[in-house]
Amino acid sequence: MSDLSTPLSGNAAGLRAWLLSETPDSRRQAAWGRSYRGWLNFRRNPLGMAGLIIVLALLVLSLAAPLLTWQSPDVQHLAQRLAPPSAAHWLGTDELGRDLYTRLLFGGRITLGMVVAVVVLVAPLGLVVGAVSGYLGGMTDRIMMRVTDIFLSIPQLILALAFVAALKPGISSAVIAIALTSWPPIARLARADALTVRANDYIAAVKLAGASPARIIFRHILPLCLPSVIVRITLDMSGIILTAAGLGFLGMGAQPPMPEWGTMIASTRGYILEQWWVPTIPGLAILIASLAFNLLGDGLRDVLDPKQS
Amino acid sequence: MAAPMIAIDGLRVRFGAREVVHGVSFSVARGASFGMVGESGSGKSTILRAFAGLAPDWSGAMALDGQALGRRRARDFFRRCQMVFQDPYGSLHPRQTIDRQLAEPLQIQAMDGIDARIRRALEEVGLPASARFRYPHQLSGGQRQRVAIARALITGPEVLLLDEPTSALDVSVQAEVLNLLADLQAARGLTYLMVTHNLAVVAHLCPWIGVMQGGEMVEQLSAADLRAGRVAHPHTAELRALSTELEEAG
Amino acid sequence: MSAHVEMRDLRVAFPSPRGPVEVVHGVSFTLGAEKLGIVGESGSGKSVTARAILKLLPRAATISATRLTFDGIDVLGASERQMRAIRGKRAGLILQDPKYALNPVMTAGAQIAEAWRVHHRGSARQARAAAIDLLAQVRIRDPGRVAALYPHELSGGMGQRVMIAMMLAPDPELLIADEPTSALDATVQAEILRLIEDLVARRGMGLILISHDLPLVSHFCDRVMVMYAGRVMEELRAANLSAAQHPYTRGLLDCLPSLIHPKDRLSVLKRDPAWEG
Numbered sequence: 001m002s003d004l005s006t007p008l009s010g011n012a013a014g015l016r017a018w019l020l021s022e023t024p025d026s027r028r029q030a031a032w033g034r035s036y037r038g039w040l041n042f043r044r045n046p047l048g049m050a051g052l053i054i055v056l057a058l059l060v061l062s063l064a065a066p067l068l069t070w071q072s073p074d075v076q077h078l079a080q081r082l083a084p085p086s087a088a089h090w091l092g093t094d095e096l097g098r099d100l101y102t103r104l105l106f107g108g109r110i111t112l113g114m115v116v117a118v119v120v121l122v123a124p125l126g127l128v129v130g131a132v133s134g135y136l137g138g139m140t141d142r143i144m145m146r147v148t149d150i151f152l153s154i155p156q157l158i159l160a161l162a163f164v165a166a167l168k169p170g171i172s173s174a175v176i177a178i179a180l181t182s183w184p185p186i187a188r189l190a191r192a193d194a195l196t197v198r199a200n201d202y203i204a205a206v207k208l209a210g211a212s213p214a215r216i217i218f219r220h221i222l223p224l225c226l227p228s229v230i231v232r233i234t235l236d237m238s239g240i241i242l243t244a245a246g247l248g249f250l251g252m253g254a255q256p257p258m259p260e261w262g263t264m265i266a267s268t269r270g271y272i273l274e275q276w277w278v279p280t281i282p283g284l285a286i287l288i289a290s291l292a293f294n295l296l297g298d299g300l301r302d303v304l305d306p307k308q309s
Numbered sequence: 310m311a312a313p314m315i316a317i318d319g320l321r322v323r324f325g326a327r328e329v330v331h332g333v334s335f336s337v338a339r340g341a342s343f344g345m346v347g348e349s350g351s352g353k354s355t356i357l358r359a360f361a362g363l364a365p366d367w368s369g370a371m372a373l374d375g376q377a378l379g380r381r382r383a384r385d386f387f388r389r390c391q392m393v394f395q396d397p398y399g400s401l402h403p404r405q406t407i408d409r410q411l412a413e414p415l416q417i418q419a420m421d422g423i424d425a426r427i428r429r430a431l432e433e434v435g436l437p438a439s440a441r442f443r444y445p446h447q448l449s450g451g452q453r454q455r456v457a458i459a460r461a462l463i464t465g466p467e468v469l470l471l472d473e474p475t476s477a478l479d480v481s482v483q484a485e486v487l488n489l490l491a492d493l494q495a496a497r498g499l500t501y502l503m504v505t506h507n508l509a510v511v512a513h514l515c516p517w518i519g520v521m522q523g524g525e526m527v528e529q530l531s532a533a534d535l536r537a538g539r540v541a542h543p544h545t546a547e548l549r550a551l552s553t554e555l556e557e558a559g
Numbered sequence: 560m561s562a563h564v565e566m567r568d569l570r571v572a573f574p575s576p577r578g579p580v581e582v583v584h585g586v587s588f589t590l591g592a593e594k595l596g597i598v599g600e601s602g603s604g605k606s607v608t609a610r611a612i613l614k615l616l617p618r619a620a621t622i623s624a625t626r627l628t629f630d631g632i633d634v635l636g637a638s639e640r641q642m643r644a645i646r647g648k649r650a651g652l653i654l655q656d657p658k659y660a661l662n663p664v665m666t667a668g669a670q671i672a673e674a675w676r677v678h679h680r681g682s683a684r685q686a687r688a689a690a691i692d693l694l695a696q697v698r699i700r701d702p703g704r705v706a707a708l709y710p711h712e713l714s715g716g717m718g719q720r721v722m723i724a725m726m727l728a729p730d731p732e733l734l735i736a737d738e739p740t741s742a743l744d745a746t747v748q749a750e751i752l753r754l755i756e757d758l759v760a761r762r763g764m765g766l767i768l769i770s771h772d773l774p775l776v777s778h779f780c781d782r783v784m785v786m787y788a789g790r791v792m793e794e795l796r797a798a799n800l801s802a803a804q805h806p807y808t809r810g811l812l813d814c815l816p817s818l819i820h821p822k823d824r825l826s827v828l829k830r831d832p833a834w835e836g
Contacts, residue, residue: 026442030406200399209387210382348744349715481810
């Protein structure tokens with residue numbers, strides 16, 4: 001019944017009116033209208049928008065790397081090593097004569113891919129641990145938070161070293177190492193939110209409907225912890241990029257032939273004085289990506305903050 | 310004689326080390342209304358929460374329709390007994406549509422005809438159908454309290470626990486909500502257990518009243534006696550005097 | 560005595576995505592050394608009206624009036640510095656919940672002493688003595704002990720008394736009380752209002768009491784101004800409340816349940832769109 005009101009092929013004005021309707025006819029319309037209002041809010045923040053555009057651009061450039069480049073990132077032209085930017089090599093070449101532009105785009109796949117992998121591992125884990133701990137309280141809370149503290153107390157690089165010793169240096173070891181030390185702050189944040197949320201009468205009302213703790217946590221508490229976790233993770237992403245790059249730099253992340261941004265800096269750091277652009281260009285990529293994620297996070301905070309609206 | 314709908318005997322409730330209700334006993338017959346008045350901290354809301362199962366650390370005896378209540382409430386209890394909270398801004402989930410909040414108890418209780426029940430519930434509390442897919446922040450305080458009442462009634466309970474249901478509302482809206490509660494009781498034969506600090510409100514809705522002070526029920530009297538000033542306990546007299554002082558001035 | 564406050568055609572607007580929204584549409588009144596009650600339901604603009612006198616509104620708000628003076632000073636033209644000299648010193652504001660208005664890490668006595676020293680010259684010792692004297696004036700039984708307490712150690716009524724003592728410290732000429740007792744129990748509410756009433760009478764201050772509670776306001780004030788949707792519906796002497804003419808005022812009185820006069824059914828306020836026009 002409600003689907004009839006969806007303007008399937010309607011014009012833009014009709015769609016806008018449908019989205020901004022004060023009296024939606026279906027749950028779907030209400031949810032879309034809510035998201036659209038959030039988007040309108042976000043669009044008013046120029047810095048946040050800039051962050052979003054840069055992040056999207058970086059993702060598109062990395063995903064479309066094979067289409068946007070015409071050489072292999074691993075092909076070496078030793079005759080043209082350390083060449084400055086030119087028409088043939090837009091960003092110059094590295095110490096083995098590999099095209100830096102090509103390596104930068106392919107490197108984005110690895111660096112940003114690591115970030116995505118960490119987030120996919122960390123966000124659900126931190127969210128669930130925090131919400132369960134905060135809602136149940138008591139002994140469960142105490143045990144879960146002590147475990148969180150233990151993980152929080154291990155320095156990322158030391159844990160990565162341990163992993164490298166146990167497994168082998170590589171992207172997956174780096175991702176696991178970063179993930180293992182990145183979830184505790186998120187769990188703490190989600191727990192703090194869950195603690196305030198659980199005291200509300202609307203949670204008491206759901207309890208009085210006879211809902212099980214699992215239902216209360218997953219359907220009623222988690223959605224309210226999500227906004228601050230999303231913001232936190234977006235802000236953390238720059239940190240994850242830097243850690244991934246740092247591990248690569250130390251030789252514990254991506255291994256040399258791979259065009260990972262941090263590894264690229266590490267392997268060319270000796271040329272910083274004579275051929276400064278070679279290590280600087282991946283450095284700039286890291287800087288821009290971190291900054292963009294930070295701006296995006298700040299913009300999202302203004303829109304998603306549950307204390308507003 | 311049938312068992313009373315609500316029976317509370319020697320109820321004591323503790324929060325941590327502190328006992329806030331010191332042995333309260335009363336009962337409410339089926340279809341009747343009982344009101345508890347008292348100042349903040351007198352323990353009146355705590356009794357309500359303990360009966361609903363929201364204050365776990367209690368001793369004494371409580372029974373719903375002759376069935377003794379234990380530590381844990383069975384799912385069936387929540388079908389028979391529901392609660393309306395004081396603050397309509399805090400008792401509705403801020404990120405869920407009215408529709409979803411009304412559907413939740415029905416899904417938990419595995420009831421059928423959810424769509425029709427929601428439409429009927431909104432109509433019963435006097436809300437337009439257009440309110441169904443709105444979020445709480447798009448409704449006024451009075452409308453929110455109607456939603457909270459609709460949510461409490463949607464599974465067809467016999468007992469409604471009312472925790473200061475009108476004290477966060479404007480007086481004109483308070484009148485509408487009190488009338489609604491009176492109508493619903495007449496239509497469904499509901500049993501009300503109400504808590505408020507307002508003597509005029511409690512006397513309007515409840516023919517039988519318990520006065521709370523410092524965790525004890527110091528007096529039980531009829532609304533007629535309260536109105537006429539036939540009170541036994543000094544605290545009741547004090548509360549009554551404060552209430553009538555303003556009325557007489559007006 | 561001359562008028563403390565003169566307000567002519569006050570209008571206040573707040574920005575919104577769909578352009579500015581006016582929430583107060585032309586309110587006028589004059590206040591001398593008397594007690595004025597402003598009554599209205601939520602959204603009636605009563606708090607905004609009273610706060611406009613001290614320019615205590617969010618920065619986004621636009622205030623306009625043909626005349627808005629505090630003791631002859633043009634409030635709209637006054638600089639932020641001049642306003643600071645008025646706020647706190649010559650006019651005090653008492654809020655609903657003292658919990659949010661008191662500094663949680665300072666003792667009650669220290670906060671009152673600080674308020675006193677901002678506007679009097681004196682040593683720390685004198686300020687402390689003044690604070691204890693003020694606490695005694697707001698009828699706190701053991702002022703010396705209470706002065707050493709932190710806000711979280713105070714009960715609601717005690718906190719509100721401390722708040723009042725703080726507002727009285729600089730000897731203001733005007734007190735604005737915004738729902739000062741709505742968070743308090745009836746027994747405490749009566750005491751606090753009697754206290755305010757007594758202090759206002761003794762010091763010859765002006766009082767603006769903002770509340771949603773019509774009987775309460777008419778009991779404690781000389782005059783009552785009834786507001787609805789940003790407009791003044793009716794202004795009348797508190798003693799004549801039962802003779803109120805405006806249907807909105809009548810409606811507000813009629814929809815109250817009464818302890819003395821039982822009603823089978825409460826009458827419901829019928830809102831007339833003309834009131835907003």
